[in-house]
Amino acid sequence: MEAQKKVFVERVGVRTEMMGYSPLAGRIIGALLLSEPPYMTFDALCEYLNASKSSISTNLHFLMKEGTGLVEYFTLPGDRKRYFKISIDNWLRHIKEMPKEFQNSNDLLGEILGYREANQLDGEFSHSIKKLLSFYEFMLDKLPSLIEEWEEKIILEK
Amino acid sequence: MEAQKKVFVERVGVRTEMMGYSPLAGRIIGALLLSEPPYMTFDALCEYLNASKSSISTNLHFLMKEGTGLVEYFTLPGDRKRYFKISIDNWLRHIKEMPKEFQNSNDLLGEILGYREANQLDGEFSHSIKKLLSFYEFMLDKLPSLIEEWEEKIILEK
DNA sequence: TGATTAGTTCGTTACTAACCGAACTAACAA
DNA sequence: TTGTTAGTTCGGTTAGTAACGAACTAATCA
Structure with a gap:
C-alpha cells in the first residue's frame, strides 16, 4: 500500500511537470493528494519526499502564490507548525x-x-x-x- | 510597418513560449503568420530572424513533427527550395x-x-x-x- | 535568558535547453 | 565531374533552472 502510494505520487509528479511545475512541486501535490490525513507538515514533506528544507520551502511558496494557490495551509492553536494541503477550490477555480x-x-x-x-x-x-x-x-x-x-x-x- | 511586424513576431513568440515552444520556434510561427506571401523559405527565415541554419533546421523539424504539425512545407516544380507555412488546419485540429x-x-x-x-x-x-x-x-x-x-x-x- | 523549533535566505553545484558555427550530405546544374 | 545550393548533423558554448547545505531569523518554550 505504501509502495502503491509512492507510485501515485510519482505519476502525479510527471503529469504536473507537463503542466509546467517543477518535479518537486509535482511530487508535493502528489504527496498531499494521497496523504492521510489530507495535509502534511513541512518536515513530513521533507522526509517523505527526501528533499531539502530549502527546496520544499521554495516550492511550497511557488504553489501557494504563482502556482494558482493550489496549496494552502492552516494552523492549529498552540502549535507552531503549518499544515499544508491541496486547495481543491482553488484548483477548480483555476481550471474554470x-x-x-x-x-x-x-x-x-x-x-x-x-x-x-x-x-x-x-x-x-x-x-x-x-x-x-x-x-x-x-x-x-x-x-x-x-x-x-x-x-x-x-x-x-x- | 516593418517595425510593427517585428513587434508582432516577438509577441507571438512570447505567447507560444508560454505554450511550451522554444523562443525561436515561437518566432518562426510569428514570422510565418505575418509574412506576405504567407510562406517563407529556409534562408529567408534565417535572415529575417537572425538565426543560424542549424537552429532553424532543428526548430522547423520540431514544429513539423512534435509541435503538432503546426508548420508544413510545399515545393514548386523545378525548384529545390522548400516553402514553409503555418498549417491552420493542424492548428485547429490540435486545439480541438x-x-x-x-x-x-x-x-x-x-x-x-x-x-x-x-x-x-x-x-x-x-x-x-x-x-x-x-x-x-x-x-x-x-x-x-x-x-x-x-x-x-x-x-x-x- | 538561553535553547529549540519552524521555516527562510543565500551562495553553490549539477543538469538541461537554446543556440551557434563548421563540417557534412544529397540533389541538381554546368 | 565539378561546383553550387538547400538543408542536416555534430560538438561545443552559454544561459537558465532545480536542487542542495549552511547560515540565518522569528517565534516559542523552559
Whole structure:
C-alpha cells in the first residue's frame, strides 16, 4: 500500500511537470493528494519526499502564490507548525479560468488578422485565420454558460 | 510597418513560449503568420530572424513533427527550395483535441480517488476531489458536441 | 535568558535547453 | 565531374533552472 502510494505520487509528479511545475512541486501535490490525513507538515514533506528544507520551502511558496494557490495551509492553536494541503477550490477555480487562456490567443490572433487586412495581405490565408478565430470566439462565447450549467447541476445534486 | 511586424513576431513568440515552444520556434510561427506571401523559405527565415541554419533546421523539424504539425512545407516544380507555412488546419485540429488533455488528468485523479476510497481515507477530502472530477467529466461529456456544433455552424455559413 | 523549533535566505553545484558555427550530405546544374 | 545550393548533423558554448547545505531569523518554550 505504501509502495502503491509512492507510485501515485510519482505519476502525479510527471503529469504536473507537463503542466509546467517543477518535479518537486509535482511530487508535493502528489504527496498531499494521497496523504492521510489530507495535509502534511513541512518536515513530513521533507522526509517523505527526501528533499531539502530549502527546496520544499521554495516550492511550497511557488504553489501557494504563482502556482494558482493550489496549496494552502492552516494552523492549529498552540502549535507552531503549518499544515499544508491541496486547495481543491482553488484548483477548480483555476481550471474554470481556462477561457481566459483562450482569450489571450484570440486577442493576439485578432490583432494579427487586423494587420493583415489593413495591409491587404494574402486573402486566402487571412480567411483561414478567420476560421480559426471563429473557433476561439465560439468557445469563448459558449464556455461560460457551460460552466454555469455545471454549477447549477452541482447545486441540485446536493 | 516593418517595425510593427517585428513587434508582432516577438509577441507571438512570447505567447507560444508560454505554450511550451522554444523562443525561436515561437518566432518562426510569428514570422510565418505575418509574412506576405504567407510562406517563407529556409534562408529567408534565417535572415529575417537572425538565426543560424542549424537552429532553424532543428526548430522547423520540431514544429513539423512534435509541435503538432503546426508548420508544413510545399515545393514548386523545378525548384529545390522548400516553402514553409503555418498549417491552420493542424492548428485547429490540435486545439480541438483539448478534451484529451482533460482526459489524462481526469483518469489519474479518478484512480487516486479509487485508491482513497478503497483505503477509506478521509471522506471530506475525497468528497471535494469528487466534485473536481465531476467538473472534468462534465466537460469531457459536453465539449465534443460543442465542437460539433461549431463545425455545423461553419458549414452553414459557407 | 538561553535553547529549540519552524521555516527562510543565500551562495553553490549539477543538469538541461537554446543556440551557434563548421563540417557534412544529397540533389541538381554546368 | 565539378561546383553550387538547400538543408542536416555534430560538438561545443552559454544561459537558465532545480536542487542542495549552511547560515540565518522569528517565534516559542523552559
